């Protein structure tokens with residue numbers, strides 16, 4: 001990692017490849033970190049047919065044209081989980097350079113929502129704490145586990 005940018009899948013080879021290419025545009029993504037009072041957080045698995053299918057992540061998705069992060073988060077969590085969220089607390093942002101896209105992840109903590117969780121995209125879900133037991137975790141999700149570790153003074157591996 002350098003300058004707050006996480007490069008997934010082979011930094012040096014990709015820098016060589018990109019030397020004479022135009023900079024890629026950034027894709028903004030709204031991500032919800034659903035929290036329970038006891039500190040557990042919700043992870044979901046990426047559905048079949050998407051890049052990194054089967055990897056564990058926080059629920060969310062790309063902003064549509066004209067949407068704010070909060071609007072996108074509200075829409076995505078309704079679409080994916082069938083819940084209506086209350087206030088979302090902007091937490092941290094993280095850029096990740098994947099082979100498929102350069103993404104800017106806007107992580108928001110969500111403490112309050114209405115409705116029962118429904119896995120509307122046939123994804124799996126798991127309430128987790130540190131260390132995270134489900135595997136594999138999406139590269140762009142791992143920094144969040146480090147932020148939790150810092151907040152909680154947790155030492156040791158954050159995930160399997």
Ligand SMILES: Nc1nc2c([nH]c(=O)n2[C@H]2C[C@H](O)[C@@H](COP(=O)(O)OP(=O)(O)OP(=O)(O)O)O2)c(=O)[nH]1
Pocket residue numbers: 029030031050057058059060061062063096098101103105138139140141
């Ligand atoms: N939702 C989510 N996406 C993440 C996380 N970490 C991470 O690197 N990403 C990346 C993976 C993808 O490149 C991008 C999210 O795009 P997506 O394809 O899941 O979004 P979407 O639901 O709008 O997708 P689609 O409708 O276009 O299929 O952000 C995370 O914790 N949660």
